[in-house]
Amino acid sequence: MKKVNIKALAKELNLSPATVSKALRDSHEISAATKQRVLEVAKQLNYAPNAYASSLRDRRSRNIAVIIPEVADSFFSIAINGIEAAIEEKDYHVLIYLTHELYAREQAILKDFKSGRVDGVLISVSRETTDGSHISELIAEDVPVVFFDRVLENVEAPKVVTDDFNSGYTGAMHLLDNGCRHIAFLGISNSLSISNNRMAGYQQALKDHHLTVSPDDMITCTPDTAANFTAIKQLLAKENRPDGIVASVENLTNTVYQVCNELQLSIPQDIKVVCFSNLDIAAILHPPLTTITQPAFQIGKAAAELLLKSLGKKDAPSPATQIVIPSELIIRGSSKRS
Amino acid sequence: MKKVNIKALAKELNLSPATVSKALRDSHEISAATKQRVLEVAKQLNYAPNAYASSLRDRRSRNIAVIIPEVADSFFSIAINGIEAAIEEKDYHVLIYLTHELYAREQAILKDFKSGRVDGVLISVSRETTDGSHISELIAEDVPVVFFDRVLENVEAPKVVTDDFNSGYTGAMHLLDNGCRHIAFLGISNSLSISNNRMAGYQQALKDHHLTVSPDDMITCTPDTAANFTAIKQLLAKENRPDGIVASVENLTNTVYQVCNELQLSIPQDIKVVCFSNLDIAAILHPPLTTITQPAFQIGKAAAELLLKSLGKKDAPSPATQIVIPSELIIRGSSKRS
């Protein structure tokens, strides 16, 4: 089947391309009869307007980029569902980019967006990202950016997050209420606001219980699972080991459980665990995992909606917009009072 | 910052756009000195060539589409990693589309690709998909398509799959070897080749053990978790209930475990379970889950490589190409001999 463009279609109809174009876009200056005829023949010839020819004229591609550290992670994959839900009907298309937690990769990806490949960007930054100049530059070139979850607080762009401080506080408080007196915190970055805010909440909970916060109990994990295993094992093998753990991201669950297994520490008798996680199978872990579950879908959806508004040019959200959607503590066996 | 195009850049340099274009693409007809100068000023003015203007000329967007039923699923999200790994260096970009297991949605998505939005398509079809005409049509329009995992056998396009028959056989055989005599199979479709092939393998294993295959023991699950729960519960509540289950997709794990929990059937004493799954936390479930783990990353990567070859126009893979990458049975507690 030959690819048929508007010129070919026009020739078939004995009309000019201009007329055909107008008919297809239901312009009022075209007679109903002609429109009818055009539509019919277009369908018959299987005509599909070239998306990027229109893009070139309109200066917009109807593509948006979603930049995330990793897709094999419930939070991000569910967030994608939310993004897709917001975008679906609007005839936008979603390009996914993975940074694999690398700042260099994030930079490289964003640099490419100056080319007009996408009309806007949704981003959750890598663990390594501290400096936001690559993002500011993009904004300076009039490419709208909306942050979700992992935001850069000093970059002026709308943000959608969960209540990280409260979540960290609630998680730690829950363990304290269930009898823990020595709680460790597993972070993922020293710079990322989500990690820091969650940690600050954890610290506040300790303080509210008049417990001292020890730097030794706060580990910064990396994307390297083996290294995390070693670090956590070291922490839990100590004489004076913690009796509770707040893990700030989903993919630490496996490691924490494995370490406990290896050290023959039973959860929750020897140590209680709360983990930030969106895994629906948390309930069938051994033991079932108490989670702080983020509204991943809603975060993705809200972020996409903000971006769509930014693209609309009218009633664009202020760069100071910040939407906070609370997380939920779901209590299960891993934090049960002994 | 104003958007600078090649014309503006040329004016700045006192050169013609053509010369600038050639210099930027490192043409041999341009002097080293000029190239140098162009590159410098380009960087200084922050020039980025418009991606879709080039697309329009080259008749290719360097975008490819990945169509999957669902992204919040380890198999698919890991497969995306594989796709991305293959595509990364090649300067292609990945558009993700989710069908949510709906045929109508799959059709609508594909229809849109006649517009040239993407240069090629990687697809894993929905559960509902039986007819491949929407895909054939696209191929007829010269948009290369490569199937991965969930293929349509009667559509002529390269395919990358795992050895579904063997996997089903191995899974069932493993349960039989561990003492099961009445095994149920949870499928996801009556038409999908992966489901049918896995089921055929399961049936063959039963036959090899001189056991009868009963239709009552083969359930077709849907995307509706609550409905699956009811159906599986009904199956396991029967007087003559199965003593083993082979579940053909990852997201049935939760339901199976929950049903057993509700019915107070203990795994593996009362019933043994094997599930197709790529979840890395299978090991910390209660009990640890025996899985048939698919080479998700490799499947994604291989499929993307085939598609890239198809895009290259030279040494395009034959439509009959079929790559089979074996899955792996990982034995854990859920199938342990009592």
Add this chain to the structure above:
DNA sequence: GTGAAAGCGCTAACAG
């Protein structure tokens, strides 16, 4: 109500 012409930004063919 319809058509001719120009241009979105880029590049290949061809001249000079």
Add this chain to the structure above:
DNA sequence: CTGTTAGCGCTTTCAC
């Protein structure tokens, strides 16, 4: 080695 021209496919003035 550099510049002119034309055209990728579409749409939007502006004529008619």
